[in-house]
Amino acid sequence: MATLFAKVETVLGMEVHAELLTQSKMFCGCSTQFGAPPNSQCCPVCLGLPGSLPVPNRAAVEHVLRTALALNCRINWRSIFHRKNYFYPDLPKAYQISQYDVPIGVDGYLDVRLDGEVKRIRIRRVHLEEDTGKLFHIEAATSFVDYNRSGVPLMEVVSEPDIYSAEEARAYLRALRLVLVWIGASDGKMEQGSLRCEPNISIRPAGTTELGTKVELKNLNSFQSVYQGVAYEVERQTQALARGEELVQETRRWDEERLITAPMRTKEYAHDYRYFPEPDLVPLEFDAPWIERLRAGLPELPEARYARYVRDYGLSEYEASLLIERDQPQVSDFFDAALRAYGGDPKRVSNWMQSDFLRLFNAAGEDWPAVKVRPEHLAAMLKLQDKGQISGKIAKEVFEVMWTTGKPPEQIVQERGLQVIGTEEDLAPIIDQVLAQHPAVVESIRKGEEGKFNFLVGQVMRATRGKADPGLVNRMLRERIAG
Ligand SMILES: [Zn+2]
Incomplete structure (x- = not known):
């Protein structure tokens, strides 16, 4: 068995679905607020009633464009919607409006860091569709359906099969999620289902290039389940082949409690869905000024910022990741602004960020809007220390007061009589x-x-x-x- 393990390699592509951060649904004005009473956010359009007509949500289209740009994709200047036909109780129209052969973005990439090395994973496509409703299986033979989620804007990001292990799959998902959260396209809340991941997993003899039989794992909603689900599936497939069994192309689900995968259905092929262009919607047409405006509005992305901190500021990889790998890009914005105002050693600013700033920030539940301290105040405090006007011990006290009051350090030192006794x-x-x-x-x-x-x-x-x-x-x- 051991020899056989050494002879196979794992190949994965990832499909990631993200609910987009919009106020209203994809093709109607219903609210997208999470947690409302079942079926309280529905209308004839998202319930698929006869005669209702969809109108695309501009904010959702722009989120997908921004994502495609952030993932270095080529934009299709003219992109169309398709109907994906299938019957399921959570899909009241019996089709989903999606995109097929002309998605908004194609041929991009995402650089993913794992164990200190950067790996480039190609992005095949980024497209826009609508979410389905949600089924609740209460007891045997009884299910409820909530259509609040029906028609929520959903983006799908599909990678090329460039991922070769469970660790890489998890690192890819982390990196992609961070980009989506930073650009404001998604809240990234996997526990609420707003980001879901479906790895396509196959194994093949090492050194060959043809892909093996693909198994899709459905709706993984945590980094841990992605890692465990992929690792389990690789082992299952490897052992099945060792026993001489033939693998079938199928969709399996990950059982969180038993830590196994189980078959759901044999995998559909594209022709099963009878895709055809959506007759109720005109094509999306983009022009250069629109795209350039969106591109100019993108923030500096996590990986670029990380590289800048390590290369230009001499921060360690650990120090840089503490500032970058969090859902609030404002933390590293703060660092950059404080460093600009201070003009001194980046390490000094970074040390304060990592110790006192992040300790208080984490203790306060990472609530960015509640942060009172200003970057220029941290800079001013460092300057007071550099000039010998406050000691290191006093600086810690001043910082805590800046944190709770938002006052400038000079005022705090004055009010509390904290000046160094310097003469x-x-x-x-x-x-x-x-x-x-x-x-x-x-x-x-x-x-x-x-x-x-x-x-x-x-x-x-x-x-x-x-x-x-x-x-x-x-x-x-x-x-x-x-x-
Ligand atoms: Zn609606």
Whole structure:
């Protein structure tokens, strides 16, 4: 068996469905709000009643265009909708409006980082369709259907079979999800079903190029289930071939509880769906100004930003990923803005971001709108520290107050009397008092017990509540002890 394992390789393509972040549905004005009472967000269009006519949602079209641009796709200037015909209780029209041979975006790629290496995964297509309703199987022979999801704008991103392991599949999904969340096309909430993944998995003898029999895993909705489902399926197929069984092209589901895949149905082929151009909709036609406006509105994407931090700022891969790999691009926007305002060592800004900023941000539930501290205030605080006006210990206190109040650091230092005691005049009485309180310590330092010196420094820092300049304290103590 072991020898056989060594002789096969895994080939995967991924289909990812993302519900798009729009207020209203794809072809009608119904709300897309998640969690409303069943069947409360429906109308004749999304229920497929006779005589109703669809009108495309411009925001949804633009989300798909932006995604296609972010994934380096070529845009089809004239793109059309097709009907995909099949009967299912969650599909009241008995067809889904989708795209077939002229999708909005084609031939792109996504760079995915795994174990420090970047792998380019080609994107075959990005297209727009509508979601189906949702079935609830309550008990044997009883199902309910909720049409609130029926007609919600849905985007499908299909990769080429460029993925070769469960780890790569998971890394691809993470990278794609981050792009979709950053550009605002999707909320990426896999647990709510707004991002779902369907890997097509096949194995083949190592070194050959023809694809093996494809098995599609349906509706995986977490990174873990993608990883586990793919790993399971690779092993199942490998063992089946070892036993001399023939694999069938089929759709299987992942059983989260038993951690196995189980057959759902034999896989349909395109001709099963009797695709034909949607007669109720005119083609989508794009022009260069429209596309260029959308392209110009895209943020700097996660992978580009990551590369910039490592290459230009000398951040470690770990430091860069802490700033980038989160659903709020605002965190790295903040870092960039603070660094611009500070103008000093990027590592210093990054250290504050990673320690105090992210600790407080995570503790507050990663709620970006609630963040009060401003990037220019972090920069100003670092400058106060550089000029020796506050100590490192005080800076931590100032940052916490900036975090809770949004006040600028100068004001906080002023109001709380946190300035460093920086003049010899101010420090002299305090130092003299500490020396007077510890004559025995002074005596032993004079006899060469150098280890006790830091005790005196500590006493002065305590007496000044951390506001003394440690360098000055050292010098003044030395002078007096020597004197
Ligand atoms: Zn509707």
